[in-house]
Amino acid sequence: MHRLRLLFMVCLLLMQPQAIAQGAPSSAKAHKKVLLLMGTRFELVAVSENEHLANKAIEVGVNEIKRIEALISEWQPTSQTSAINRAAGSMPVSVDPELYQLIERSIKVSKLTDGAFDISFAAAYKLWKFDGTMTKMPSPEEVAASVKHIGYQRIKLNPANYSVFLDDPEMKIGFGAIGKGYAANRARDVMRKMGIKAGVVNAAGDMITWGKQPDGQPWFVGIADPAEKDKVFSWLTASETAIVTSGDYEKYAEVDGKRYGHIIDPRTGYPATGLKSVTIICPDAELADALTTATYVLGPEDGLYFINQLKGVECLLITDKDEMLASDNLSLHFYQNRKSPEKENKTGSPKP
Ligand code: ADP
Ligand code: MG
Secondary structure (H helix, E strand, O other): OEEEEOOOHHHOOOOOEEEEOOOOOOOOEEEEEEEEEOOEEEEEEEEEOOHHHHHHHHHHHHHHHHHHHHHHOOOOOOOHHHHHHHOOOOOOEEOOHHHHHHHHHHHHHHHHOOOOOOOOOHHHHOOOOOEOOOOOOOOHHHHHHHHOOOOHHHEEEEOOOOEEEEOOOOOOOOOOOOHHHHHHHHHHHHHHHOOOOEEEEEEOOEEEEEOOOOOOOOEEEEEEOOOOOOOEEEEEEEOOOEEEEEEOOOOEEEEOOEEEEOOEOOOOOOEOOOEEEEEEEEOOHHHHHHHHHHHHHHHHHHHHHHHHHOOOOEEEEEEOOOEEEEOOOOOHHHOOOOOOHHHHOOOOOOOO
16 A cells, blocks of 8 residues: 655645546647536547548547436436335336446446445435535434435346336435446547547546547556646556546535535435545546545545456546545556646647
8 A cells, every 4th residue: 555645735625537638739639528417527639630530529429428317317307216216115117228238337337346436326315415504413313314215225126127226215326426427438438439549538536538539659647736726737648448436526525614516425414524535547437437426425445445356447546634645556647746748748738
């Protein structure tokens, strides 16, 4: 275990990876589109010599994300997830194999994390307002009662007809902690299928990269200085990698001067504490997304121990005491300050 106590205030608060597309000496260029999808700022980058193909592929990627949102969103009343939630406690609902399999994979992560990740978190979540409007804590009784309606074991799946049944009328499921990662994977897949050999899909810090930049370098993912968002204080390199961050910096409740992030500990019903930010690095954005949430719930000690057991998965954590923790195989040079690509490569111009 590497333990670094950071010396500089600028490094302490939070991390937000951002893909930096650099200028291209070859004829291939990085084409980019930024837009709001799934309530989040999505950025799609396609590297190609053919501008028309790149733009077309980005459009197909965007449509894929919209399609997934319409299928899985717990907020859209017409989605299949909403149909499952409405039928909670009364009857099973047959859904698309795609949604069924997403639920199956979610339950697998729940089992792997002993319930730290649980798509049925909603009963506790609704007692909190993570938009800055909360003024008083819910009562301990309310919180304790809400936990009774959380439990991935009570999501009953029937593979014969792809049906899903929530075995409690107060239960609900939601994909806030895995959906963006799934959508990023799928957008990458459809763009790649169209012949885009390199690119980035970045959903506000849930990012997947493939291939290399037009100049042959890997993608540089800047870890932003939270105090000055436009300033990058360290870099990761990535080419077939997802880099996903969860933190308490965007959605949180503040009561009596204490900050509560929007990740619920399903065991207690209270927002998880101990970490400010979790970054997971592994090849799969969906898994990385789910694991950021699980690690956040597990907290610094158990979270780091857990990630160290998983092959091919690395993490970088910032505790609520501003300590940075890295998993065993995330080598130091990964996150030590390095010269920015701008300085190393005169053609580059990072735009965090
Ligand atoms: P972000 O949205 O900042 O990337 P996450 O990926 O961790 O962060 O997702 C947080 C969202 O996941 C919450 O807003 C909520 O919708 C949902 N959620 C909260 N707690 C849990 C949990 N323990 N397991 C699964 N989903 C959760
Ligand atoms: Mg997540």
